[in-house]
Amino acid sequence: MQLVINTYGSYLRKKDNCFLIKNDNNVFEVSANKVDSILITTSAYLSTDAIEFAVENNIDIVFLDHFGDPYGRVWHSKLGSTALIMRRQLELYDKPEGLKLAKNWVSKKMGNQIKLIKKLESTRTEGLEEFQEHVNKIEKLKEKLDELKGTVDERRADIMGVEGMASRIYFEAISSVMPERFKFSGRSRNPATDEFNCLLNYGYGVLYSRVEKACIIAGLDPYIGFIHTDNYNKKSLVFDLIEMFRIYADKTVIYLFSKRKVNEKQFDKIPGGLTLNKEGKAVLIEELNKTFEKNIKYKGREIKVKNIIPLECHRIANELIK
Secondary structure: OEEEEOOOOEEEEEEOOEEEEEOOOOEEEEEHHHOOEEEEOOOEEEOHHHHHHHHHOOOEEEEEOOOOOEEEEEOOOOOOOOHHHHHHHHHHHOOHHHHHHHHHHHHHHHHHHHHHHHHHHHOOOOOHHHHHHHHHHHHHHHHHHHOOOOOHHHHHHHHHHHHHHHHHHHHHHHHHOOOHHHOOOOOOOOOEOOHHHHHHHHHHHHHHHHHHHHHHHHOOOOOOOOOOOOOOOOOHHHHHHHHHOHHHHHHHHHHHHHOOOOOHHHEEEEOOEEEEOHHHHHHHHHHHHHHHHOEEEEOOEEEEHHHHHHHHHHHHHHHHHO
16 A cells, blocks of 8 residues: 555654554554555655665655655665666667557557546447547557557657547547536646546656656666656656556546545645645545555456556566566
């Protein structure tokens, strides 16, 4: 599970084999064996023994801003593997194999989008032709992606163009099943202009921290990407790989709306849009934790969703050096 501290002024310290969290209203303990990572979403106090305890137990401490984007992380200083993996990341960038990797990641994202639209279609009795039209359009774009040849540098604009068109079609389909009050017009990032995107952006921020951690453990350099450009201080590979896993945040947010667990009191208005408040963050993160703990079929066996991300990162690292 992800241990989340979202109460202003909370205090985190170590007690025996547990983390002890204290705020004005509560004191509770959580065993280190149950914690994958610690998310700090507000002003809080951390003792140095709690930080050392987290590092010793391979638990990262992630600091999120009010949009859910990670702005810092406490993590051990060891590489997940040899520098050979990082060298191979650089070598493959200018080769057809690099384009093959990049296309595969985006193709998986589009495949997930198709599956989710079909699932939404199966639960409805109206507008079925429109759902099928959305699926057909994304499938055609997926075929177009598969046909791309050359290197990443030569085809980056084509990849991002295809991915962008598929996402617009995908979110159009999702908006059509939202309650009337919460329908939205496409993606809006930080700040989000509607409740759906506000929840989704924060969910992606939490997911981003998991992908970054999985990259580090697998020995992948988060800064050496393929699709996303290598801007200064930008973890390009994390932006590349998160595409395969966005579906878990998408499903979680859609579920919250479908079960009417979202209300206007969970959001605060800010200049240009909305932000999640403490109540909204608690609802979303609780449901995300449930999503990550679910068992699903993966490559012929049943595993928890949270383990798919590190397994995929290890698989990619092995592909690079095989």
